[in-house]
Amino acid sequence: MTTPVKIVMVEDDHGHARLIEKNIRRANISNEIAHFADGGSALDYLFSDEVKANGPLLILLDLNLPDMSGTDILQKVKGDERLRRAPVVILTTTDDKVEIQRCYDLGCNVYITKPVDYESFADAIRQLGLFLSVMQAPDIE
Amino acid sequence: MPATLRARFDAFRRFLNTPGFGRRVVLLLVIALALKLAVNVTAFVIIDRTAQQDALSRSFQEIRRASRSVLIGVLSAETAQRAYLLTGEAAREAEAMEGLREVDRALMVLGTAASRDADLAPLVEEVRATARDKAQELGVTLDLARSGRVTDAVRVMATGQGQALTDRLRSGVGAIDDLVGRRLAAANSASTNGLRTVGVVNGISSVLIISLAIAIFWLLRTYIADMRHKQLELDRLNAGLEDQVRDRTLALTRANEEIQRFAYIVSHDLRAPLVNVMGYTSELQSAGKALEAQLAAVEAKSPKLVQPDAVAAIREDVPEAIGFIRASTEKMDRLINAILRLSRDGRRALHPEKIDLKTLASGAAAAVHHQTDAQGAEIEIGDLPTIESDRLTVEQLLGNLVDNAVKYLDPGRPGRIRIEGAHRPDGMVEIRVTDNGRGIADRDLERIFELFRRAGKQDRPGEGLGLAFVRNGARRLGGDVEVTSVAGEGSTFSLILPRRLTVTASGEPA
Structure with a gap:
């Protein structure tokens, strides 16, 4: 039996984090969610022994973080021999074309703009949940 | 036209009233020109005077020649008379007559000259009288000889009267000669003085003009040095100005970029809280629906339990509040998007x-x-x-x-x-x-x-x-x-x- 995918959410806005979590749960996704409010602690966790020892990961990443840009984290994750296979979903307010391109260039798997309109937002998260429920994440070893 | 002329004149007067390089140079040039003009005028006057002196000298020479011709004519007539008396040859007589005619011609010239010269007139008169007497004496002897009375003629000659007349004539001519000589000397010294004056005036003005030229040269040199100095100063200032313009442009460009970036960041950072406001408003709305369902259930089962305040809050106040929050947030979202679009348009290539x-x-x-x-x-x-x-x-x-x-x-x-x-x-x-x-x-x-x-x-x-x-x-x-x-x-x-x-x-x- 495969280990369930663990969701690592890097989001500095607690309101956003809670809304994302609520909507993921509403989509009947019960995977464990680890939430980090800044880039530093998220990186510490991603490169810790605990993560190395445990199963597959999915990273939900915001770009506007207080201590660094989300793209820095993306770059480090995609530059790491083990972590680079983990799917990264960028979930952010920025809908700047250049920024989106840059993220895909760095190897992000999905880029989602947080719409201000809540219905669309909730919808997007639910769809993401559906997506997660069928997604196969590779093992990290 | 008069207006423009007056304007020119005014400008010229202003130029003259303004001390400075231009006025100094013009002043010096005017002085140099005036000097040159003075030299020219002096030379002209002196040359004119010399020409007059020359003309005078020539007329003096003529008088001298004429007076001498009188003497020579008399002497040659006398010589021919004597030869005629000795030889009786007609040719000698003709020679004597020719000599006398020569005397007449010379006397005529002298007469003309004497009529213009008070000093000369008495001397010429003396010579003329003597010459006439001499011509008469010669005429008498020649007449005697022609009529064959040679001995009588010789006798007349022997009286020595003729000789005395000749001597008197010689001294008369000598007197004229002396007068003319004195006059010529005076004329010569006058023209020598004139030439000397021209020389001196020329010399002085040359020295002055050279000094002026040196002064102008010096002024020009100072002026050019001054100009060059100012040019350098100007170049320096210009270079500074260019630097300033470059700096300001750079600063402006930076400020503009800063504003663009600022607008962009603000728009995004304003959006994040808005997501929360919208999200939790929706959450409140769903919570309100749950409450409403609960209220309806309670109303149906035990209407007494229902408080009118609670009904107003759940059915009116909360939905109204949510409606306003929603409308405002949506408007704010549109405004933020507008700022974002402006900022993006400003950055688009x-x-x-x-x-x-x-x-x-x-x-x-x-x-x-x-x-x-x-x-x-x-x-x-x-x-x-x-x-x-x-x-x-x-x-x-x-x-x-x-x-x-x-x-x-x-x-x-x-x-x-x-x-x-x-x-x-x-x-x-x-x-x-x-x-x-x-x-x-x-x-x-x-x-x-x-x-x-x-x-x-x-x-x-x-x-x-x-x-x-x-x-x-x-x-x-x-x-x-x-x-x-x-x-x-x-x-x-x-x-x-x-x-x-x-x-x-x-x-x-x-």
């Missing part, structure tokens, strides 16, 4: 290309086809030139103006919108969108171009963005937008753009 404005205008008219049809309005497209600019921006600008024209037509009359344009002599292209809509009051003419500002009756949807975009975009393309309007009759918006847009390599307006 421009690609100048040839644009047929007529085609572009037709496109803009087609885009509002539905609205115009519905309102029974017409869009007429007049003459339009081609332009070299950024197609997307020009399209947006024209589209916005046409949208506005259609949006603010007066429902009381059939709408007429006209799009036309032409090249202007200053290298710009003017595109006019004229409508017969509701018009704009004078006090609002500037306000309408500001972000989030609108004018007139607020009965049409809009956030006050369109014209702010138009102005922003037109200025980015190196142009501007202007409006003339009569409230109640219609407006004309003029888009003024450079005929050719020039951009830097990175697509920034040059």
Whole structure:
């Protein structure tokens, strides 16, 4: 039996984090969610022994973080021999074309703009949940 | 003409009244010229005087020659007389007569000269008298000899009277000679003095002119050195100015970039909390629905338990509050998006290309086809030139103006919108969108171009963005937008753009 995918959410806005979590749960996704409010602690966790020892990961990443840009984290994750296979979903307010391109260039798997309109937002998260429920994440070893 | 002359004269007077390099040089040159003129005048006067002296000398020489001719004539006549007396040859007699005629001629010349000269006249008179006496004595002896009385003639000669006359004549001529000699010496010394004066005047003025030349040279040198110094100073200042301009331009560019970045960041950072406000408002709304269901259930089971306050809160106050929060947040989102768009437009690279404005205008008219049809309005497209600019921006600008024209037509009359344009002599292209809509009051003419500002009756949807975009975009393309309007009759918006847009390599307006 495969280990369930663990969701690592890097989001500095607690309101956003809670809304994302609520909507993921509403989509009947019960995977464990680890939430980090800044880039530093998220990186510490991603490169810790605990993560190395445990199963597959999915990273939900915001770009506007207080201590660094989300793209820095993306770059480090995609530059790491083990972590680079983990799917990264960028979930952010920025809908700047250049920024989106840059993220895909760095190897992000999905880029989602947080719409201000809540219905669309909730919808997007639910769809993401559906997506997660069928997604196969590779093992990290 | 007199006015210009007076102006010239005034300018000249000002020049003379202003101390400085120019006035000094002019003054020195004037002095040098005056000196040269003085030398010339002196030389002219002296030369004239010398010429007079020369003429005088020549006449003196003539008198001298004439007086001597008198003596020589007498002497040769006397010699011939004696020879005739000795030989009786007729030729000798003729010679004697010739000598006397010579004397007459010379006397005539002397007479003329003496009539002009008081000193000479008595001397000439003396000579003339003596010569006449001598000629008479010679005549007597010659007559005697011709009539064969040679002995009588010799006797007359022997009286020595003839000899005495000759001697007297000699001394008379000598006296004339002396007078002439004295006069010639005087004339000579006068002309020598004149020449010396010319020499001295020449010398002095030469020295002065050379000093003036040295003074002018020195002035010029100082002046040129001064000029060069000032030129260097000016160059230095110019270089400083260029540096300053470069610095300021750089500072402005930086400030502009800063503002763009600022607007961008602010828009994004403003959006994040908005997501929360919207999200949790929705959460509240669903919570309200749950409460409402609960309330309905309680009402059905035990109506006594229901408080009227709770009913008002759940059914009216909360939904109303949520409605207002929602509307405001949505509006705020639109405003933020507008700022974001402005900031993005300001950063987008421009690609100048040839644009047929007529085609572009037709496109803009087609885009509002539905609205115009519905309102029974017409869009007429007049003459339009081609332009070299950024197609997307020009399209947006024209589209916005046409949208506005259609949006603010007066429902009381059939709408007429006209799009036309032409090249202007200053290298710009003017595109006019004229409508017969509701018009704009004078006090609002500037306000309408500001972000989030609108004018007139607020009965049409809009956030006050369109014209702010138009102005922003037109200025980015190196142009501007202007409006003339009569409230109640219609407006004309003029888009003024450079005929050719020039951009830097990175697509920034040059």
